[in-house]
Amino acid sequence: MYLTGFAKHINSNFSFLKEKKLLIAISGGIDSVVLTHLLHQLKYNISLAHCNFQLRGKESDLDEVFIKNLSKDLSIKAYTTQFKTEQFAKELKLSTQLAARKLRYDWFYELTQEYDFDYILTAHHADDNLETFLINLTRGTGLEGLTGIPVINDKIVRPLLAFSQEEINNYATKNNIQWREDASNAETKYLRNKIRHEIIPSLKELNPSLLESFTKTSAFLKQSQQIVNDKIKEVYEEIISEDRGILKINISKLVQLSNPKAYLYQLLKDYKFTEWNDVYHLIYAQSGKKVSTNLHTLLKDRDFLLLLRTDKKSPSNQEPIIINKENTRITNPINLLFENVHQQKKINTNSIYVDKNLLNYPLSLRKWREGDYFYPSGMIGKKKISKYFKDEKLSVFDKENIWLLCSNDDKIIWVVGKRQDKRFFPTSKTTELLKMSI
Amino acid sequence: MYLTGFAKHINSNFSFLKEKKLLIAISGGIDSVVLTHLLHQLKYNISLAHCNFQLRGKESDLDEVFIKNLSKDLSIKAYTTQFKTEQFAKELKLSTQLAARKLRYDWFYELTQEYDFDYILTAHHADDNLETFLINLTRGTGLEGLTGIPVINDKIVRPLLAFSQEEINNYATKNNIQWREDASNAETKYLRNKIRHEIIPSLKELNPSLLESFTKTSAFLKQSQQIVNDKIKEVYEEIISEDRGILKINISKLVQLSNPKAYLYQLLKDYKFTEWNDVYHLIYAQSGKKVSTNLHTLLKDRDFLLLLRTDKKSPSNQEPIIINKENTRITNPINLLFENVHQQKKINTNSIYVDKNLLNYPLSLRKWREGDYFYPSGMIGKKKISKYFKDEKLSVFDKENIWLLCSNDDKIIWVVGKRQDKRFFPTSKTTELLKMSI
Known part of the structure; x- marks a missing residue:
């Protein structure tokens, strides 16, 4: 029953994985273990990669043992490694979370190169996606912050993104799958915890098929983002020229657009201006007026806005x-x-x-x-x-x-x-x- | 203090209202009463319009009396009217809410025409906007459902949209403003109530300046929507032709776009197809294949998708x-x-x-x-x-x-x-x- 739904989805949406060499990022938690069983049953060419971050003492080691056993049971190759995560984090002045992330992905990419894997698969699901959406929403964001986790970016593919935690749980139960409870999951950080255990359940009371609706919403937003990107690329070509490292924005062309502010924001958003109202006012300001950040200055120069480096040195x-x-x-x-x-x-x-x-x-x-x-x-x-x-x-x-x-x-x-x-x-x-x- | 923030915002963002004849839609509740006091203090040319929907017996009548007194106190012209809302709703087979909405806006537009008002002002605020966003989110939506309540559409302007309920409450307190508690507000419908009293407070615990962030998010999304619209208009001109009421979509041009599905959705979304995957498959289907709704059929015809009426009669x-x-x-x-x-x-x-x-x-x-x-x-x-x-x-x-x-x-x-x-x-x-x- 659940198998059918999952299998159908994977086979119809991820058929491009069929002949490829795949590396599953596996923690031992329910999501990545289900992904492994599922792709194993569907006879995809998979191997496993497990990081022991040594952050939870004996529990971390038992996770590693669990993966090694799973690898034997299913006859799948497993790569495991151990990291001194805390030490690495201290040395690089990173949070433990960011350090673990960097260690993990660097190692996955190394394995990918060394053993010629085509894709790295992760077990992110619809609840993860909605959580990320809501976290970005509370912080304030633009369209790009609401388009959610991508199904595919670069070498990383997320085949379970359309499924909910509940569906994954049901699949595990029906197929009698064993996994390791991740102790850090229960005591996950305040923000994600509150969203997961308080806000999302409230929203689900309003609409029991919230996740299904959200998955559609997310897909629509991704499409809209792509259309925005297409248009911005076109406008960039039309109104921006580059002269010895200086960007020149043609104001008379900019103001002919339907919403010059909207376009100016999209064109300049990577430059980390914060006072966008001041930036917008430059369009109609006197020649010589400017807005600066630590790194860049946007200068009104007759019919152009020039984007220069603030420190004046090239x-x-x-x-x-x-x-x-x-x-x-x-x-x-x-x-x-x-x-x-x-x-x-x-x-x-x-x-x-x-x-x-x-x-x-x-x-x-x-x-x-x-x-x-x-x-x-x-x-x-x-x-x-x-x-x-x-x-x-x-x-x-x-x-x-x-x-x-x-x-x-x-x-x-x-x-x-x-x-x-x-x-x-x-x-x-x-x-x-x-x-x-x- | 609060006066300054409000006044500054109104004067800098709504200066176009200064020389105009304005009609404020006023219920007697805190939001519309604050809007009235604020614009009165700033010496805008305002009149009031109050509907007595006769839905809450004596309370409705007392609201009307309150407005008449406010009108005298501030020497502002007030128009009031009484509706047999329940009866009208029954006759038109509308919900009470929709009937009241229709009665209200029809009358406002009538007043606008009769007395030459330039704009109708309503007191929607940032909380209303976030509520609408979250309601649409739970239901599943696209970008257009997340862009929120518009600041201006047609003749309706919402000067308080950037302010929170809390800021409005503070303004009322500081300026010693009296208003009528709206009994129906406390017992508002389940959905909006849950969002207002449970979900938004949770989100605010995560970020106390949630509304400020959301106001920015909403503005960014509106800008993105406009860019999408610009691009779609351009693509419409390029790939669609019209022949005796039949829309012809040029497939070879469609598939050259970065994401044909995304564009096809945007081009056809008003036609209420539900099986979008079937619609997308038509791009590559055999000639003669089609997808239909009650009203329309999309037919693959060699290098074109034709949009026809389903009933085959013109x-x-x-x-x-x-x-x-x-x-x-x-x-x-x-x-x-x-x-x-x-x-x-x-x-x-x-x-x-x-x-x-x-x-x-x-x-x-x-x-x-x-x-x-x-x-x-x-x-x-x-x-x-x-x-x-x-x-x-x-x-x-x-x-x-x-x-x-x-x-x-x-x-x-x-x-x-x-x-x-x-x-x-x-x-x-x-x-x-x-x-x-x-």
Whole structure:
């Protein structure tokens, strides 16, 4: 009965997973265990990945044992790992929750690269989605905050997003599935707890099929968001030009739009202005008036609004950050970890391996300049950074946020988080291996 | 203190009301009384309109007395009227709530016409807006259901929409304002009550400035909705053509859009399809496949989706509805009320006055046909109905929903709800006056 509903949904909406190599992120809780049983029954090609965050002592270890047993019972390959989460969180000055999240996803992506998985599957469901919606609603948000958890983004797929916690519970009961109660679930944080145990039950009293309605609502909002994005892209092309890193917004074209404020907000929302009324007033202000944040200034200049960097230096003129040989970790302006390792795993965009003896210290971390070039991994020969950014379709904003890690002689080692330079690749002659991670 | 915040907001956001003639819809409850005091203090040109719905016996009468006294105290003109609401609701087979709403707004529009008011002001506030949002959310909705109550639509303006009930209460206290407690408020319907007294307080515990955040959210969503509308209008022009009342959607253009489903939904959402998955499947289906509702059929026809009427008759071939001389009210297919009256007030789009002796019975109510013409009020000479519809920019869907009231000799008396025909206008020679209202 429940099997049929679930199976039908998976087979009709996720048929693209059928011939793929799938990695299920499994905690041992009911949701991820049900997802595993379901896809196992439907004969998808799955493996399991379980993180032991060592946050709940013996309970965490028992979770790990449970996953190993499940793996044996179902004859599914399971990858497990243990993290010193608290220590990592302290070192990176992150909350435990964020640290666990970073550890988890970095590791999943590593496994994906190492063993050629096509997708990572998580067991998020409709209740999670509604909770996220309501949390964003209480905080104040725009359409993008109400479109909910995506079914697919990048390599992550969430096949259970259309099902409620209750349906998952029923499926587990009917199919006699065992799982591990997650103690942290019962004492989850105040906010989500209140929404889960107080607000959502109240809303369900008003409409017992709340989750079903909400799933439709969420899908409609995602569609509307996509239409907004299409229109904004079109308007961007029409009214914005870029001149040496400065965005120029054509005001006479802007004011011809049905709602210039709405469009200006959408065009500039990534730049973190807070005084939007002041921003809107610039449209009709005198030449020379401006609104600034720490990072950017929007300047009225005759028929244009110019978006400039507030510090007046172009990114290339900022002082580089120096990294000495003894630095094993920096946390400012970005988190960067240097580890001596013995073995190289496949790379992902969050970490690279280099031959330590090829590096000339001190290293520096700086923004890009005109004329920069590098030898991108996976490509033949050298390439201008400006050309690389253009090919990657990065916005002015994205480009300003990218750091280049350079050697003492200013050779680029890593376009951080994007692409490694081949010149520092480990070779068969490498004796000391250095792993760099963000 | 509170005066300053309110006054500043009104003066900076509603300055367009300053030189206008304004009619405040006033119940006697705290919200509308505060709005009245506030605009009175700010010296706006206001009058009051109060309906006594006679639903709460003596209490209703005391409300009316309260308004009359307030009018004297502040030296503001007040219009009051009494309705037999229950009787009207029974006759029109409407809920009491809907009947009161219809009576109220019809009368407000009548006053607006008769005394040349520019705007009708209502005292809806941020809590009302959030309640409406949450009600729609529980029912399941799209973006349009989450954009909330509009600040301005047509002639109705809601100056307090950015303020919370609490702020309004504080304003009343600080300014020593008296109002009438509305007994029906305390025992309001289950749904709104639960949202007001249980769900919103819970959400406020999570974020004390919930309403402020929500007001911003609501404004952002309205902006997104407008961007969606702009894009859909553009896409409509690009991919839809109209041929003798049939909409033709160009599939090869549709599938080039980023998300054909999202666009197809937006283009067709007024046609009340429920099986949207079936509708989407038509894009790739064989020629001849179709999806139908009671009213419409969407048919795959080679490279097009055709939107046709399900009953296969064109609207002009449907049987007209006959109205005999003794009919004083019909309720099917639309509500239409005929009253002998002695005095003519200014017309509005919901009612017309005709010279009863010019009518040849039986009248008929029918859809338009090619070749129909009439003598529209406010214009010189005659005009084809098709031309009139085109000038009014009506969609195929709108046109199908319009009724023509015709005399026995098939002369058009009224394009119902839109425009009267001059040939039946009362003149100085008129002895019997008939009022027709929807």
